Amino acid sequence: MSSRWLLLGLLSTCAFADQPNPQRQQELLNMLKHDCGSCHGLPPKGGLGPSLMPEVLADKSDALLIDAIQNGRTGTAMPPWKNFLTVDETAWLIQQLRKR
Template identity: 60%
Template sequence: MSKGGRGDFKLNMKRIILLLTIALFSAVSVRAADIPPQRQDELIYLLRQDCGSCHGMTLQGGLGPPLLPQTLANKPEALLLNTILVGRPNTAMPPWRNFLTVPEATWLLKQLLKGINHVP
């Protein structure tokens, strides 16, 4: 995938800038109130249906790993947030930054860490 050269450097710069943005944002805590209820529903739907195509609709894993609170608990939140927004190189995990804002991703991550199975 990475064929070297300027493209790679540009890509890395993008990543670094994004990481800095994330670091800044995650310092500010995101409350549920910041995401309108309708958007919250959309995000949960996206999580179940679209993230679910790899992680399973009940988030118990598929081609991607499970996203249950117990499997995420020992991982640093910044890493998880970064994974959602930027993806993971050399794996099937794509970046979701074109679909999610940083506060939205932060909110979703919070729900994942709490466990979303009670959410309809």
């Protein structure tokens, strides 16, 4: 019985471990506004870059979107962000975009 609770505790700790801390979340949301917004719009309905609104992202996988953000798209204006964002942070940003 008690070991089951311990296991549950460990699992839930892991599930939240890749969430950025609240201060970093704020930084990431600012980045979305100021850096991504300059090309994707604010709200990100599209501009130089395509729309990042939930209804558009619904058809696209996390893997595809993470790759686009981490590595950029060669030959387009989309720059790579992997020097500024970890994969976990990128995944968190996509989660925010999906629920806006």
